[in-house]
Every structure is written in structure tokens, then in C-alpha cells.
Amino acid sequence: DTGVSQNPRHKITKRGQNVTFRCDPISEHNRLYWYRQTLGQGPEFLTYFQNEAQLEKSRLLSDRFSAERPKGSFSTLEIQRTEQGDSAMYLCASSLYQSRSYEQYFGPGTRLTVT
Amino acid sequence: KQEVTQIPAALSVPEGENLVLNCSFTDSAIYNLQWFRQDPGKGLTSLLLIQSSQREQTSGRLNASLDKSSGRSTLYIAASQPGDSATYLCAVKPNTGNQFYFGTGTSLTVIP
Numbered sequence: 001d002t003g004v005s006q007n008p009r010h011k012i013t014k015r016g017q018n019v020t021f022r023c024d025p026i027s028e029h030n031r032l033y034w035y036r037q038t039l040g041q042g043p044e045f046l047t048y049f050q051n052e053a054q055l056e057k058s059r060l061l062s063d064r065f066s067a068e069r070p071k072g073s074f075s076t077l078e079i080q081r082t083e084q085g086d087s088a089m090y091l092c093a094s095s096l097y098q099s100r101s102y103e104q105y106f107g108p109g110t111r112l113t114v115t
Numbered sequence: 116k117q118e119v120t121q122i123p124a125a126l127s128v129p130e131g132e133n134l135v136l137n138c139s140f141t142d143s144a145i146y147n148l149q150w151f152r153q154d155p156g157k158g159l160t161s162l163l164l165i166q167s168s169q170r171e172q173t174s175g176r177l178n179a180s181l182d183k184s185s186g187r188s189t190l191y192i193a194a195s196q197p198g199d200s201a202t203y204l205c206a207v208k209p210n211t212g213n214q215f216y217f218g219t220g221t222s223l224t225v226i227p
Contacts, residue, residue, distance in 0.1 A: 042204050042217030056213045093157060102208050106159040
């Protein structure tokens with residue numbers, strides 16, 4: 001068990017470019033969450049997967065954001081036509097459905113800076 | 116919509132002091148509450164999870180309590196150490212849905 005990993009750790013991009021982040025959850029975890037965190041705030045929920053199915057999306061997730069989890073393993077979060085307001089830390093978390101505790105384990109995050 | 120508040124926003128204490136961090140939530144229909152620690156620029160580390168049927172959980176120098184009816188949880192840290200300096204966040208999971216709601220955190224500084 002190597003924990004939740006996220007890549008890249010840092011991303012600097014110019015406004016209008018597309019970016020993609022990757023999350024690898026703990027291997028047996030079938031629940032996966034994406035959050036966004038800005039400075040001085042708590043994480044805000046973006047979306048939730050159970051296995052490969054995206055079961056819940058926040059209203060914060062505009063149509064420029066899309067997430068996938070092919071085959072219920074790793075997940076990707078893509079932001080199209082980035083805006084300066086997208087600058088934030090993007091966090092991924094996973095948990096085990098069978099545990100029924102919903103205890104979340106977080107990755108180190110990807111810090112996005114849009115210039 | 117669930118609202119989660121953490122007071123104070125920042126706290127500074129001398130090493131060795133016992134301290135209490137507060138978390139309040141507006142809707143008592145919660146499934147569980149989880150306390151996390153976050154170091155600057157890093158991800159979140161789970162500290163304690165309390166199910167709605169539980170009153171408290173303990174791990175080492177940490178003790179978390181839950182009073183669901185009043186919408187409050189506290190995190191007690193005994194004999195604080197400089198290494199405890201971090202931001203502490205609480206998160207609640209409602210009974211319905213998969214969304215977790217986080218507070219804005221308490222930034223703790225333990226002065227040697």
C-alpha cells in the first residue's frame with residue numbers, strides 16, 4: 001500500500017490552455033473523490049466515482065471540467081480553456097466501499113497556477 | 116446545505132499546553148465526522164473518524180468528541196509539541212449523498 005499518488009505535483013499553464021491531472025488511488029479502494037482547495041479555505045467537493053461510474057458532480061464543476069476513471073483504477077481530471085480563477089490545489093482522495101466507514105485517504109495534491 | 120465552521124481560525128500556544136479545537140455543523144443528520152491535519156502545501160492526513168453513533172475516538176495524544184444533537188465536535192490535543200503545528204480541518208459526511216463538507220480549518224502554531 002503506497003498511498004494515494006497524484007501527478008504532476010505542480011503545473012503552471014497559460015490562460016486558455018488545457019491541463020490534465022492524474023490520481024492513482026490506494027489499490028483496493030473503489031471510491032474516488034476530487035476536491036479543489038484555494039488558499040485559506042477547506043477542500044470543496046468536485047466529483048465522486050464508485051468504481052468507473054461517476055455518481056455525483058458538484059455544481060462547482062463547470063462544463064470546462066471533466067473527470068474520468070476508466071476501468072475503475074486511476075482517474076484523470078481535465079480542465080479545458082483554463083482561467084486564472086482555476087488556480088488552486090486539486091486534491092484526490094480514495095476510500096474503500098466495503099469498509100462502510102467512508103474514511104478518506106488523500107493524495108499530496110496538484111498545485112495549478114494559471115498565468 | 117451543510118455548513119461547517121471552525122473556530123478559532125488561528126491559535127498559538129506554548130509547547131506542553133493542552134488545547135481544544137472546535138468544529139460546528141448546521142445539519143445534525145450526519146453519517147460521520149473526520150478530523151484531518153494539513154501541513155503547508157501538502158495533502159490531508161486523516162487523524163480520527165467518528166461515526167454518528169459514537170461519542171468519541173482517541174489516538175495517542177488526540178481525542179475527538181462528537182455531540183450530534185448540538186452540531187459540534189471538538190479535537191483535544193494533549194501536551195502539544197512544535198511538530199503539532201499545522202492546519203486542522205474537520206469534515207462531515209451527511210446521511211445522504213456522497214459529498215463531504217469541510218470547514219475552513221484552524222491554523223495551530225506550537226511555540227517551543
